[in-house]
Amino acid sequence: MIGEAFYHTHTAMGRAEEVKIESNANIKDPHMAILKIARMGHPVLARAADPVESLQSREIRRLVADMVDTLDDTGGVGLAAPQVHVPKRVVVFHVPENRARAIAAAEAARNGEDEGGETEAEAVPMTVLINPAIEPLDEETALGVEGCLSLPGMIGMVPRYKRIRYRADSPDGSVIEREASGFHARVVQHECDHLDGILYPMRMDDLTTFGYSEEMGRDELPLGERMRRD
Ligand SMILES: [Zn+2]
Numbered sequence: 001m002i003g004e005a006f007y008h009t010h011t012a013m014g015r016a017e018e019v020k021i022e023s024n025a026n027i028k029d030p031h032m033a034i035l036k037i038a039r040m041g042h043p044v045l046a047r048a049a050d051p052v053e054s055l056q057s058r059e060i061r062r063l064v065a066d067m068v069d070t071l072d073d074t075g076g077v078g079l080a081a082p083q084v085h086v087p088k089r090v091v092v093f094h095v096p097e098n099r100a101r102a103i104a105a106a107e108a109a110r111n112g113e114d115e116g117g118e119t120e121a122e123a124v125p126m127t128v129l130i131n132p133a134i135e136p137l138d139e140e141t142a143l144g145v146e147g148c149l150s151l152p153g154m155i156g157m158v159p160r161y162k163r164i165r166y167r168a169d170s171p172d173g174s175v176i177e178r179e180a181s182g183f184h185a186r187v188v189q190h191e192c193d194h195l196d197g198i199l200y201p202m203r204m205d206d207l208t209t210f211g212y213s214e215e216m217g218r219d220e221l222p223l224g225e226r227m228r229r230d
Contacts, residue, residue: 035070035084037149040199042085045150049080049087049195052130055169060090064128064171067092076149078187080194083150089131091168091191095124095184103183107144121183129168129176132192137163137179144186146200147213156210158200160186 038044052060063086071079071092078093103121141159148154163181166188170176180188190200201210 033066033069034073035066037070037074037083038085040148040151040201042150044082044085044087045194045199046197047082047087048197049082049089051089052169055130055171055173060088060130061171063088063090064092068126068128074149078191079149080191082194082197089195091129091132091188091195092126093124093129093187093191094126095122095187097123099123100183124180124184124187127176128171129166129188129192130171132166132168132188132195134164134166134189134192136161137165142182142186144183146186146190148190148200150194150199151201153212153214154210155213155216156201156204157206158186158190158203159205160189160203164188166192 054060063081063084067079067081067084067090070084071077071094077095077099078091081088081090100121100123107121138161140162142162143157143159145155146158147156162185163179164185165177165179167175167177193200193203201207204210
């Protein structure tokens with residue numbers, strides 16, 4: 001999960017926002033479950049995941065439903081199937097409205113001091129990406145804070161492409177094709193990296209910014225950081 005950069009206010013640290021299920025994710029299922037999260041070092045996080053062959057199989061529908069439920073439970077913004085021990089190319093993510101606002105405000109404050117942050121943070125409804133592919137729109141990158149449910153308690157500053165285009169299959173058989181920038185682009189890059197066995201520390205170029213969030217005294221709420229601490 002990308003902990004994609006967040007700035008936690010106490011409100012944002014509270015309960016996860018209500019998860020909105022869009023038509024993109026037709027995932028109502030009476031048997032939803034909270035899945036166990038694999039942590040860094042587990043082999044399932046280090047391998048390339050397999051393409052999904054049958055979008056509407058019972059197995060995939062169940063996986064997507066459980067991943068959305070698990071993401072909702074953690075309060076994170078994204079989750080990739082390998083993180084729940086399933087080596088398939090499936091990602092779920094969203095950028096809730098209040099997170100988007102908090103990120104934009106924190107980045108604006110940061111940009112007063114130095115350049116290169118992300119100022120754009122639009123809300124994105126719950127989205128399911130199957131067999132996603134990403135293409136950067138240009139070479140420009142930005143640093144942002146990330147965390148990951150697979151590295152609980154840790155955060156780091158990670159460079160990511162600022163603008164991307166991504167394309168994926170949706171569980172309903174349609175094709176999702178979007179351009180994304182800022183935090184939205186960051187979340188998608190973080191989650192899709194999981195499908196290739198890449199965790200965010202492997203993308204960092206300054207490991208002095210890597211550490212336990214509680215020790216670093218940051219204002220940011222990492223992407224996948226567990227938010228329910230009460
Ligand atoms: Zn992650």
